[in-house]
Amino acid sequence: MQMYKILIIEDEAPARKKLQRYIAQACNSFKIVKEIETVSDLKVLLSKTQDFDLIFSDIELRDGNVFEVYKDVILHCPIIFATAYNEFFINAFEANGIAYLLKPYSFEQFSNAWNKFIRLKGDSAPNYNELIGTINNFIKEGQENNVEYKDQFAIKSAKGIYFLKVDSIVCFQADQGIIFAFDETNKRHTMPQKVFNEIELLLDPKKFFKINRSEIVHRKFIDKLERYNKNILSVFLNSDRKILKTSQNKTSDFNSWLGI
Incomplete structure (x- = not known):
């Protein structure tokens, strides 16, 4: 044995x-x-x-x-x-x-x-x-x-802890192992989560979409879309002219998610 x-x-x-x-x-x-x-x-x-x-x-x-x-x-x-x-x-x-x-x-x-x-x-x-x-x-x-979608995140700062409302988040971006959330004023907040997929699981998929490996967008802040090339879209967010791009393998699903 x-x-x-x-x-x-x-x-x-x-x-x-x-x-x-x-x-x-x-x-x-x-x-x-x-x-x-x-x-x-x-x-x-x-x-x-x-x-x-x-x-x-x-x-x-x-x-x-x-x-x-x-x-x-x-x-x-x-x-x-x-x-x-x-x-x-x-x-x-x-x-x-x-x-x-x-x-x-x-x-x-x-x-x-x-x-x-x-x-x-x-x-x-x-x-x-x-x-x-x-x-x-x-x-x-x-x-x-099992997953209850977040309505706010607890963010640590030098002055203590404050709460960031999910409804005010325009997008999430991962950069060199750090995850940031950007709000309506384009202020950057450092998230406590270390793994990007964690963030995706905590968000309502009807409101948020992961457009590439390192960026998630909030539907209500999408201002317009433009064709970047055959398989990639430029996503214009109505927050301080922020422009993101879909990855090739996400574009089709993103269009379906938006109903276009």
């Missing part, structure tokens, strides 16, 4: 004990090779070894978000995410995620995730198209059923 080597990334002791208990119930042969509680320790560990069969990972740790590490590392084993946060579905499955357990999860939910790992581990030629389809469906369900 194969012994599975498991890494646990969790900063709360009760949550770690629950994982240990559920793993023991689901599997007779395993070894928890390491328990990590911080993003900094995770970064150091993954730079030295990835000798694991499976990772159980929380997302928000005491010193940051695990995707700060995962986005810079090529992972060689699957991850089962176990978290209290429901807005990271896309990020999770971009980082080798095969299941997403929302706390407090039951043993039945844990068992379903574990069995998915066993099936993938035992299949020498897994059907990745089927897996991707399952993941996409799960993400869609999560977006439709």
Whole structure:
């Protein structure tokens, strides 16, 4: 019988004990090779070894978000995410995620995730198209059923914390790992989120559209469109003459979203 080597990334002791208990119930042969509680320790560990069969990972740790590490590392084993946060579905499955357990999860939910790992581990030629389809469906369900769209964001500043109303945001832009929101006065606000896909999941898709890899626009602030070239549109926003461009693979969907 194969012994599975498991890494646990969790900063709360009760949550770690629950994982240990559920793993023991689901599997007779395993070894928890390491328990990590911080993003900094995770970064150091993954730079030295990835000798694991499976990772159980929380997302928000005491010193940051695990995707700060995962986005810079090529992972060689699957991850089962176990978290209290429901807005990271896309990020999770971009980082080798095969299941997403929302706390407090039951043993039945844990068992379903574990069995998915066993099936993938035992299949020498897994059907990745089927897996991707399952993941996409799960993400869609999560977006439709679990995510509550934001009506404001808490923004930290030197003077404290203030609240930025979503309805006043003209667009979002990602620049060198930092995400900015621009309001009606063209004032720039530094967002607390570190992963751009996080922002997209928190916004009402009827009001906001991601026109390229690094920009999201608010429908009500779109002033006009012009053809930039055959497959790209220039998007004029009625906020201090800001002009953005769609990516080629987004233009058609953007037109459909606008009903044109």
